Structure formats: C-alpha cells, structure tokens
Amino acid sequence: MWLFSRKGPSGFSASSTAEEVTQGIDGTGLTAIVTGASSGIGTETARVLALRGVHVIMAVRNMAAGKDVREAIVKEIPSAKVDAMELDVSSLASVRKFASEYNSQGRPLNILINNAGIMASPFMLSKDNIELQFATNHLGHFLLTHLLLDTMKKTAQKSSREGRIVNVSSEAHRFAYSEGIRFDKINDESAYNSFGAYGQSKLANILHAKELAKHLKEDGVNITANSLHPGSIVTNLFRYNGILRGDFFSISCCD
Numbered sequence: 001m002w003l004f005s006r007k008g009p010s011g012f013s014a015s016s017t018a019e020e021v022t023q024g025i026d027g028t029g030l031t032a033i034v035t036g037a038s039s040g041i042g043t044e045t046a047r048v049l050a051l052r053g054v055h056v057i058m059a060v061r062n063m064a065a066g067k068d069v070r071e072a073i074v075k076e077i078p079s080a081k082v083d084a085m086e087l088d089v090s091s092l093a094s095v096r097k098f099a100s101e102y103n104s105q106g107r108p109l110n111i112l113i114n115n116a117g118i119m120a121s122p123f124m125l126s127k128d129n130i131e132l133q134f135a136t137n138h139l140g141h142f143l144l145t146h147l148l149l150d151t152m153k154k155t156a157q158k159s160s161r162e163g164r165i166v167n168v169s170s171e172a173h174r175f176a177y178s179e180g181i182r183f184d185k186i187n188d189e190s191a192y193n194s195f196g197a198y199g200q201s202k203l204a205n206i207l208h209a210k211e212l213a214k215h216l217k218e219d220g221v222n223i224t225a226n227s228l229h230p231g232s233i234v235t236n237l238f239r240y241n242g243i244l245r246g247d248f249f250s251i252s253c254c255d
Contacts, residue, residue, distance in 0.1 A: 018048040027054035030161070031108050033148070034058060035089055035141065036116025038065040041168065041230055045113060047073050050080035054111070059087035059098060061116070089116050089140030090126045099147035108155040109148060114141035114205070115168040120194040131186050133194075137201035141167065142208055156222040163223035165212065167205040170229055175199035181207075 007013045012021055032049050036042040037058035046056045050073050060066035066084035074080050085102070088094040102109075117137040126135035145165060156163040177196045181204055185191045209227035216223050 027052040030110040031055045032111035034113045038069050042115045055081040058084045061088045090136040092128050095143045109151045111164045113166045119198050123189045123192045133197045133201045138204035165225040167209045167227040169205040169227040170202040173202040
C-alpha cells in the first residue's frame with residue numbers, strides 16, 4: 001500500500017525493515033539489553049542488533065522461549081553474541097534482582113531498549129498490587145532504567161560512545177484517559193478501561209523519556225533517552241482481546 005511504502009525525509013518508509021535501517025552500521029563493541037526479546041518486536045530487535053555486531057542481552061520472562069530465540073539467532077548468525085537473562089518487568093523484585101545481577105557482573109551497557117509490554121488486558125494486579133498494564137509497561141521499566149543508569153553512565157564515559165535509552169511507546173498514548181494518567185485511580189477496578197489503561201501506560205513511557213532526556217542533558221551525560229511508536233506490526237500483543245486477536249495491526253509488543 002502506498003501509505004506504508006511512501007518514504008520520508010530519512011529515506012525510509014513504514015515498510016522499511018530493521019535490517020534496511022541499520023544497513024552499514026557497525027555495532028561491534030556495544031552491549032544492549034532488550035526487554036521482552038522472546039517474541040515480536042523484541043525478537044527482531046535482538047536479532048538485528050546481533051547481526052550488526054552488538055552483544056545482546058535478552059531480558060525475558062519466559063527463559064525457555066528466550067533460549068529458543070537465542071538458539072535461532074545464533075543458528076542464523078554464528079558470530080552473534082547473545083545471552084538470555086530472566087526478567088519479569090511486572091515484578092519490582094524481579095527487576096531489582098535482574099539489575100543487581102547485571103551490575104555485579106561488571107558488564108558495560110551502551111543501549112537499553114525498554115520494549116516488553118502487555119495491551120488491553122482485563123483488570124489484574126501485579127505481584128506488587130499495581131494495575132498490571134501500568135506495572136508492566138511503565139513502572140518496571142522506570143525502575144530498571146534507574147537501577148542500570150549508573151552502569152550506562154560509566155560505560156558512556158569510559159567508551160566515549162553515546163549511550164541510548166529507548167522506551168517503546170505507542171500512538172495509543174492518545175487513547176489514554178481524558179485526564180491523562182490517573183495516579184489516584186491506578187488500581188480502581190470500577191473506573192478501569194483496558195484501552196484507557198494501556199494508553200496511560202504508553203503516555204507514561206513518553207513522559208519518562210522526555211524528563212530523563214532533559215536531566216541527562218542538564219547533567220552533561222553522553223546518553224540520549226527517546227520514546228518511539230514502532231508502527232503497525234503484527235505481533236501477539238492482542239492476546240487479551242478476542243475481537244482484535246489476529247487482526248492486521250498491533251501497536252507494540254510483548255514478552
């Protein structure tokens with residue numbers, strides 16, 4: 001369709017693949033964490049980063065699925081450096097455990113891609129008694145970023161290479177509640193709307209990236225923070241919605 005093939009100023013279109021966009025980029029020596037890398041956009045992100053020479057840490061909730069994806073990537077790209085580590089971003093304890101283990105290993109970290117998520121789920125609470133979409137899509141990644149930031153700062157300073165933090169948000173942030181983020185009603189089941197709750201979590205991703213970028217710049221830190229809408233991509237994100245499941249479009253991805 002012309003809408004998806006029309007190229008913008010960058011020379012790419014909505015139909016451009018990750019391989020096309022990264023053609024000619026050498027990621028050798030870089031290390032990246034990709035959350036939700038066992039399916040959807042996360043898997044493709046991990047694969048293409050590995051293809052470009054980046055050492056990829058797949059942060060996944062389902063280790064069996066993560067290992068399968070890792071094996072598939074290494075089979076396709078024998079030189080790939082890919083590891084899988086367990087992370088459930090809906091659990092603050094899991095986030096703290098992951099970050100502690102990663103930081104204790106003394107590994108560098110150049111790139112953090114906060115990608116894992118769920119969409120339009122029925123009302124549920126996380127292990128920390130927080131509405132599940134907000135806990136998974138925003139709070140877990142907010143904490144993860146905070147806990148890994150010192151490692152990223154040290155890496156950027158030592159390597160003299162710009163670090164990058166990416167929050168995978170969505171155009172669906174426009175579907176947030178009319179008030180924006182309902183901080184006083186996050187756990188209010190009676191006021192819950194699955195798409196409104198998803199929208200507010202994606203809005204939080206954007207606000208987090210904008211504020212973080214501001215602070216990093218003010219502090220003179222060589223790290224950028226951005227949020228993005230990945231486009232209309234067929235993934236399993238609609239697993240909680242029987243009407244939309246299997247449709248042509250999904251707006252982000254999940255682990």
